[in-house]
Amino acid sequence: MTIPAKSVMTTEIVTVSPETTIVETARRMLMHHVSAVPVVDPDRRPLGVVSEGDVMHHFGAQFQGKRAQWLRMLAEGETLAPEFLAEIRLNQHQVREIMHTGIISAGEEASLAELADLMLEHRIKRVPILRDGVLVGIVSRADVVRAVVENVDNLLEPTN
Helix, strand or coil: CCCEHHHCCECCCCCECCCCEHHHHHHHHHHHCCCEEEEECCCCCEEEEEEHHHHHHHCCHHHHHHHHHHHHHHHCCCCCCHHHHHHHCHHHCEHHHCCECCCCCEECCCEHHHHHHHHHHHCCCEEEEEECCEEEEEEEHHHHHHHHHHCHHHHCCCCC
16 A cells, blocks of 8 residues: 555645744744754745754854854944844844755655655654645655554565
8 A cells, every 4th residue: 555645745845934033933943843844936946944953053152152242342332233143143034044055845746655755864853745846745754653653554565
């Protein structure tokens, strides 16, 4: 028995645009209990993906250390360009700065086995599902595991 992506995919997908701030993206992920969101254009064509890890890197010690150094310079009387000051404000950064653009996707008819192979090969946790280049669903590792458990008897092939 082959199980297609369209039968296991989530269709209510939380997405963001490239202009969405990183802070707003993090809020949406928390509010909807998701660990990543696709970044899409106005036609829902995927442009990238942002995960919790990407957000964490942005707020990590290395970035914060640089930001603190720049703020010390400002406090000591250094004149910094307005564009630079806007750049170091955390709430100004857009998701386009941190999104991953190498999207691994599949079509609605991709099998559960194909999806699992994609996830394992590319070490990803979810696969966007596209129809004519437009995002229509997403399949996570949990979706694959759930489908396997629910259909284990039908998925096992007899051995001779």
